[in-house]
Amino acid sequence: MAFSRRSFVFVLLMVVVGLNLRPALSSIAPLLARLQETAGLSAFAAGVLTTLPVLCLGLAAPLAPLLAHRLGSERALGLSLAALATGLILRGLPLPGVLFLGTAMAGAAIGVGGTLLPALVKRELPGNADLVTGIYTMALCLGGALGAGLSIPLAELWGSWRLGLMSWSLLAIFALILWLGYMPAPAATPLASIQQQSLLQLLKKALTWQIMLYMGMQSSMAYIVFGWLPTLLIYRGYAEANAGWLMSVSIMCQIFSALGAPWLARLGRDQRPALLLMLLCTAAGLWLLLIAPLAWRWPGAVLLGLGQGGSFSLALTLLVLRTANSRLSGQLSGLVQGGGYTLASLGPLSVGLLLQAGADITHIAWLLIGLIGVCCGLAMFAGRNRQLDNEDGKLVTRKH
Template sequence: MHNSDIDQPHIAQRVFTSNTLAIIAVVAVALNLRPALAALGPVLDRIEAASGLTSTGAGALTTLPVFLMGLGALAGSSLQRWVGEGRGIAFGVAIIALACVARLFWFSSAGLLASAAASGLGIAAVQALMPGFIKRVFPLDAGRIMGLYSTGIMGGATLAAATAAGLSRFVGWEAMLGLWGLPALLALVLWQGTSSSYTSVRRTVFRQAVGRPPSRSGRAWLLLVFFGVGTGAYTLVLAWLPPFYVQLGRSEDVAGYVLAGLTLMEVIAGLAVSAFINRFPNRRGPLAAALCSILGGLICLIIMPLTLALPAMILLGLGIGALFPLSLIVTLDHADEPASAGRLSAFVQGGGYMIASIMPFAAGWLRGRSDDLSQAWVMMAVGVGLLILLATRFSPEERII
């Protein structure tokens, strides 16, 4: 018997352990990509009163980081070449941690906007680099791991929304926001400890990637618009659903629980996508189902927001929770190589997040003018209707780069 035959099970075990730890690290990082935004909504009225922010300014607390996510994503390929995936993701998580901790000490309107901008840049670095990392490390299982990654993102939002009002009563909203720096620091330590074995690939490999730039592909632009409008539903709900229910007479706790319940539905939907997506090589059916669910939830908010609060929460949560990973998976479907996937993902997320950033700001402007958010739900419903038509264009056979 050869030594190689004896060592083979041990090698397989090491690979399995290493991959498992890498998945845990990916999910840990993902959990920290939304609390800086999701923790704001349940206490937004209190923040406005204490900091002097207007409704438009409060909307900017979500719009600014989401817009910067887009700018940062467009620079993802440059960041990939300069520092590599592992270091770039670590750099992004560190910025998120520092931005959250800064809110403990700098909680004026200027400080809140500055920390929102910093968190947006950190999130952008992670989101631009993580798809390429997943595509390279898990080439045969990228769809499932992307589903877990996006589920982790929504899980972090769930925790932040559910605990925001209660924590803020005990420690103050400033400390509540700042405490989210601690899990980000823990995720940074875990990432540094488990990703190093996957970062030995030379950065020059990424410089050798060839192919048509995504900006020269009409399909890439369709993916960008699809991701942007779909993510706009998420950012709109994240920023303004709790204030909407507070305005209708519900308490901050109840409004926070509505958002937490919605994001919990997102987690369930994300896990379902991760578990079953490989059974649907043609993604158009799941995309249509997710979009119809979002549309149904928006209709509930428009016609009977109090009576239909539970159906709205469930439909919006399941739809948004499925649409986010599906949008990322469909994007990865259009690229064959990890470097190409990274470039395409950066392009789609970059422009897409810029589009998505318009929604919270527009809703804040509408609220400031009419003291009513119903028009924002109507605007989003029209956009979702257009996405249902657009989803029919995503044939599984086409590749871009």
């Protein structure tokens, strides 16, 4: 994979931006028990707090093509970074309701930024879009791991969970400065041009729904882990810090599979074997962490991380492999991430409701494993070697 200087700068910028698109989600979970004690959050309110950014992420994702059309994809991404930094500052202020408001704003900003980047990758590096998407996903996973692992240490360092949460805005401001200084030149034709294929035509394609539902199911597992894994582990008897580090190790392991899964997917005729392997690793990791004896916690954390990192990387890879050009990639990205993340938001909320109702951890674990089984069925369709393309003004699905 050979890079020009322009491509190399773009990849570095993509990594820095990617680092910012998960700490807002993963930094809350290790502090959730503390927030329930100090801020008086009920299990339901905690569920809402973990669901809110994912829901806003999904609702905001379809706005990305509209912003790209009006501002250009590059400026729209800069605007999303500015909104992210603002939301991260807001959620730490000692004012009524701003914890939820700032969290929602950060989630919406992530939805826009995360939708724009795959289409930019398809435009800037079309020949290696799937492998570069793996690098981008690796940056997302590393950002998530930093958010989970440093959340409590930062709160202890600053002597306040509020300042600890606000400190993540510094990383977003740094990314914004770099992006404004070195972002790629605007394309002659915006990614979201007026002549775009109708979104309704995309919605009529079975392939769109297959990828969207796969994205939603696997993302639901990811955000349940981001939002509730430390709490579930604490219920099993772990200390707060140990639970946070188990989650951090799991997310760190996502880095390796996020980078390696697209390479693995290239070995076969389609992505189905790679998708199923990653989902089985996820299921095994959940079983070891939440059901098996406590001695199996570290293998469980590793397997969970490898499975989730690879599953998410392949989900983003499908957005570029299942479209013939960057314009369609941007549209599919907005639809799939919008619908998928909106569906995914039900996961953390459901876990909060189950815990408030007194559900046993083992029962919750088996429910999650069952949902992974459903996701395997979706992967068998989404992983087939198909591609959406324009033909005589119509949207068609053909073998790639």
